[in-house]
Amino acid sequence: KDSYSITLLPGDGIGPEITAATKVALTALCEKSGFTLELKEALIGGAAIDAVNDPFPEESLQQCLSSDSVLLACIGGYKWDNNPRELRPESGLLKMRKEMGLFANLRPAKVLPQLMDASTLKREIIEGVDIMCVRELTGDVYFGTPKGIDVIDGQRVGYNNMIYSEMEIDRIARVAGDIAAKRGGKLCSIDKANVLDVSQLWREVVTDVITKDFPSVELSHMYVDNCAMQLIRYPKQFDVIVCGNIFGDILSDEASMLVGSLGMLPSASIGESGPGVFEPCHGSAPDIAGDDKANPLAMILSAAMMLKYDLDRPEEAKMLEDAVEAVLDKGFRTPDIKIEDDGCQLVGCVAMGEAVAEVI
Amino acid sequence: KDSYSITLLPGDGIGPEITAATKVALTALCEKSGFTLELKEALIGGAAIDAVNDPFPEESLQQCLSSDSVLLACIGGYKWDNNPRELRPESGLLKMRKEMGLFANLRPAKVLPQLMDASTLKREIIEGVDIMCVRELTGDVYFGTPKGIDVIDGQRVGYNNMIYSEMEIDRIARVAGDIAAKRGGKLCSIDKANVLDVSQLWREVVTDVITKDFPSVELSHMYVDNCAMQLIRYPKQFDVIVCGNIFGDILSDEASMLVGSLGMLPSASIGESGPGVFEPCHGSAPDIAGDDKANPLAMILSAAMMLKYDLDRPEEAKMLEDAVEAVLDKGFRTPDIKIEDDGCQLVGCVAMGEAVAEVI
Numbered sequence: 239k240d241s242y243s244i245t246l247l248p249g250d251g252i253g254p255e256i257t258a259a260t261k262v263a264l265t266a267l268c269e270k271s272g273f274t275l276e277l278k279e280a281l282i283g284g285a286a287i288d289a290v291n292d293p294f295p296e297e298s299l300q301q302c303l304s305s306d307s308v309l310l311a312c313i314g315g316y317k318w319d320n321n322p323r324e325l326r327p328e329s330g331l332l333k334m335r336k337e338m339g340l341f342a343n344l345r346p347a348k349v350l351p352q353l354m355d356a357s358t359l360k361r362e363i364i365e366g367v368d369i370m371c372v373r374e375l376t377g378d379v380y381f382g383t384p385k386g387i388d389v390i391d392g393q394r395v396g397y398n399n400m401i402y403s404e405m406e407i408d409r410i411a412r413v414a415g416d417i418a419a420k421r422g423g424k425l426c427s428i429d430k431a432n433v434l435d436v437s438q439l440w441r442e443v444v445t446d447v448i449t450k451d452f453p454s455v456e457l458s459h460m461y462v463d464n465c466a467m468q469l470i471r472y473p474k475q476f477d478v479i480v481c482g483n484i485f486g487d488i489l490s491d492e493a494s495m496l497v498g499s500l501g502m503l504p505s506a507s508i509g510e511s512g513p514g515v516f517e518p519c520h521g522s523a524p525d526i527a528g529d530d531k532a533n534p535l536a537m538i539l540s541a542a543m544m545l546k547y548d549l550d551r552p553e554e555a556k557m558l559e560d561a562v563e564a565v566l567d568k569g570f571r572t573p574d575i576k577i578e579d580d581g582c583q584l585v586g587c588v589a590m591g592e593a594v595a596e597v598i
Numbered sequence: 599k600d601s602y603s604i605t606l607l608p609g610d611g612i613g614p615e616i617t618a619a620t621k622v623a624l625t626a627l628c629e630k631s632g633f634t635l636e637l638k639e640a641l642i643g644g645a646a647i648d649a650v651n652d653p654f655p656e657e658s659l660q661q662c663l664s665s666d667s668v669l670l671a672c673i674g675g676y677k678w679d680n681n682p683r684e685l686r687p688e689s690g691l692l693k694m695r696k697e698m699g700l701f702a703n704l705r706p707a708k709v710l711p712q713l714m715d716a717s718t719l720k721r722e723i724i725e726g727v728d729i730m731c732v733r734e735l736t737g738d739v740y741f742g743t744p745k746g747i748d749v750i751d752g753q754r755v756g757y758n759n760m761i762y763s764e765m766e767i768d769r770i771a772r773v774a775g776d777i778a779a780k781r782g783g784k785l786c787s788i789d790k791a792n793v794l795d796v797s798q799l800w801r802e803v804v805t806d807v808i809t810k811d812f813p814s815v816e817l818s819h820m821y822v823d824n825c826a827m828q829l830i831r832y833p834k835q836f837d838v839i840v841c842g843n844i845f846g847d848i849l850s851d852e853a854s855m856l857v858g859s860l861g862m863l864p865s866a867s868i869g870e871s872g873p874g875v876f877e878p879c880h881g882s883a884p885d886i887a888g889d890d891k892a893n894p895l896a897m898i899l900s901a902a903m904m905l906k907y908d909l910d911r912p913e914e915a916k917m918l919e920d921a922v923e924a925v926l927d928k929g930f931r932t933p934d935i936k937i938e939d940d941g942c943q944l945v946g947c948v949a950m951g952e953a954v955a956e957v958i
């Protein structure tokens with residue numbers, strides 16, 4: 239197969255800009271490598287609310303499902319912050335994950351030597367850090383029922399159910415085991431089993447799956463509060479981390495801030511089968527939207543993950559990753575990764591996309 | 599009043615050692631200031647399990663409730679890690695919090711100039727950081743029902759209810775508002791209101807309480823995942839943080855690791871009335887128990903919080919805090935805060951307690 243249909247979801251804020259820059263880089267890659275990407279845009283987030291009053295319209299879902307893969311920029315913005323929950327950009331994201339069955343979210347937190355000094359942590363602490371965070375994405379307190387706000391004995395009570403089934407834990411443990419086996423062979427499972435029943439089941443099932451079916455993987459367990467500390471104290475101890483949805487939300491963001499270049503980090507959300515969704519870890523940065531200041535590299539690296547995980551084009555993925563490193567080596571920096579007096583050249587989003595295309 | 603009854607809970611691991619060192623410091627303080635502390639020990643944690651097969655026996659609870667205040671060292675250890683949940687040290691801690699109504703946990707994360715280099719974060723990032731984390735301690739997914747592990751449609755499902763009532767949110771917001779008004783006047787409330795119903799209620803009630811009854815306090819809201827990042831990116835932006843039990847568990851540990859000296863951090867757990875419980879933030883460090891390597895300063899600083907919050911002796915609290923700083927200025931260091939080539943003198947737990955007493 240040498241032609242693929244890709245749904246592009248530009249979303250909100252800096253989304254359209256970084257999508258445009260990513261397109262430029264992908265076009266160069268296609269020309270060079272002799273394959274075709276049919277890129278077709280669809281609506282999500284605030285843009286979709288404004289256009290059709292639905293943060294993830296059925297039409298977008300159908301288009302995503304019938305594509306080979308989906309590339310998402312970012313969603314959200316102050317403008318929709320006071321909407322009722324079902325009319326907020328985030329709800330579109332959650333609906334997309336659930337309806338597309340994207341139960342596994344992979345977020346690498348890898349320190350790039352060129353950007354090490356952008357971290358607030360000391361160089362010797364983060365040098366060589368390379369963590370893969372595997373977050374469960376369609377369960378937990380995010381989707382658990384019963385939930386709501388009720389009046390009980392004359393006062394309001396808000397509640398959400400933190401819930402996992404064996405099946406849900408089993409399948410995310412397998413994804414994590416698989417990845418750990420292909421990487422450093424170490425897997426750390428995160429829970430709060432000293433307090434939560436759901437964590438007790440989590441720990442049991444993860445232990446079963448890994449010890450039975452991934453004998454080469456060395457499994458350890460850590461409480462979520464301790465992990466939040468250990469990521470700061472000694473991040474090099476981690477290889478692959480696996481966690482539930484809410485703990486993963488918190489810890490993967492913490493881990494990505496460690497490496498000092500959130501604007502550089504891609505992510506992949508995948509399911510049992512069907513297309514995955516690939517997106518940068520950063521948000522939509524409405525404050526700089528339209529100013530040509532955004533960093534498109536996280537989205538370009540997300541496209542590399544797409545090539546690797548969904549399109550089975552590992553060589554082209556590597557080409558794209560290498561091109562990003564080459565551009566950094568050449569000294570190009572968007573404002574978010576520019577450090578005073580680093581001797582590097584400040585560029586905008588457009589120029590950064592073109593620089594990557596150039597290298598390719 | 600110049601005589602107070604204090605229940606001491608030495609607990610497990612390094613607990614007995616740091617309790618002994620704290621006693622030495624408190625004895626010196628009492629002599630100097632002319633008041634009396636009647637210190638009486640009671641059982642909790644693994645020690646209580648071993649002695650009476652209950653991690654927080656009724657007798658300990660009654661003794662705590664009839665004291666003026668409670669000073670706890672630390673609990674837990676590998677030895678009890680595989681016990682059923684109700685026979686684990688942590689269960690004793692949770693029972694104590696619930697039965698004594700200790701709904702507010704105060705955890706300062708303040709950088710001590712003498713120890714700044716012990717942090718893994720860069721000096722310019724943490725210099726001057728002084729965060730007070732106010733964590734709700736008797737609600738949330740920790741105590742919510744229904745909970746359990748059931749078999750549904752042939753597979754096991756684990757669940758815990760993340761739940762807060764208006765009353766619970768209201769009273770913790772008042773504690774946080776009070777503290778913020780007396781400190782820098784800034785309060786940041788942490789939630790996940792873009793996803794969780796319980797967080798939506800949390801945000802609403804906190805906003806109501808603070809805007810109505812704490813007009814001098816500047817309130818902001820932040821999502822928990824973003825907070826995990828911001829603590830690393832720019833911790834100086836925070837003054838007081840208020841969060842639910844599980845988010846507070848994670849974020850207060852993260853914040854305490856920032857400042858680089860977990861062995862130095864005290865905490866206070868207080869209720870509407872009745873005695874509070876004061877304890878170091880660190881764990882029981884079973885690996886160094888009995889080796890005279892533990893750092894008693896967090897427990898001594900916890901005693902200072904006790905003097906301030908429970909015994910209404912702010913001057914004596916200050917004396918104790920000043921003594922700790924003086925000992926650090928003199929260059930005494932336990933192994934956990936010793937940095938290679940810092941020219942400081944390595945001391946054990948006993949000597950550290952004596953050094954504090956000496957200064958007083």
Ligand SMILES: CC(C)[C@H](C(=O)O)[C@@H](O)C(=O)O
Pocket residue numbers: 328331332487792793823
């Ligand atoms: C926007 C929000 C609903 C989302 C989440 O919590 O999953 C985001 O924080 C993320 O991590 O992708």
Ligand SMILES: CC(C)[C@H](C(=O)O)[C@@H](O)C(=O)O
Pocket residue numbers: 432433463688691692847
């Ligand atoms: C030991 C554990 C139950 C406890 C908690 O989660 O509250 C601890 O982590 C803490 O923060 O005091």
